[in-house]
Amino acid sequence: MIPWTEFTEDFSMGVPEFKTVEEGVQNNGDKVIDLRPFMETRPFTVFQKDNLQKIVNVFRLMNLRHLPVLDERRGSALAGIITRQDLF
Numbered sequence: 001m002i003p004w005t006e007f008t009e010d011f012s013m014g015v016p017e018f019k020t021v022e023e024g025v026q027n028n029g030d031k032v033i034d035l036r037p038f039m040e041t042r043p044f045t046v047f048q049k050d051n052l053q054k055i056v057n058v059f060r061l062m063n064l065r066h067l068p069v070l071d072e073r074r075g076s077a078l079a080g081i082i083t084r085q086d087l088f
Helices: 020-027 054-061
Strands: 066-071 080-084
Touching: 054 066
Parallel strands: none
Antiparallel strands: 066 080
16 A cells, blocks of 8 residues: 555646656555545436436525546446536
8 A cells, every 4th residue: 555645745846757657656556545534425417318407406596516427328437528518
C-alpha cells in the first residue's frame, strides 16, 4: 500500500516531467491505493435512458458536480459519468 505521505508533497512547483511520473509508476507498479475511505457509499446515480429533465433536477437539487450513469441491462455497471461545467 502506498502511504498517504506520498500524496501530501508540495506540488506548487508545477506539473512533473513525464520521466518523473514514469519512474514513479515503475517503482510502485505493484502497490495499490485504498480509496474507499474517501468514496460515497451510496452516490446519486441515473440510468442511460433517464430523461434529461430528471438528470437536470438531480444535479440542481443535490448540487452535484458529477453524476454516474448506470447501464440498466447490467445492473449497477458504470456506463459513464456526466459532469457539470461551471461557466464562471
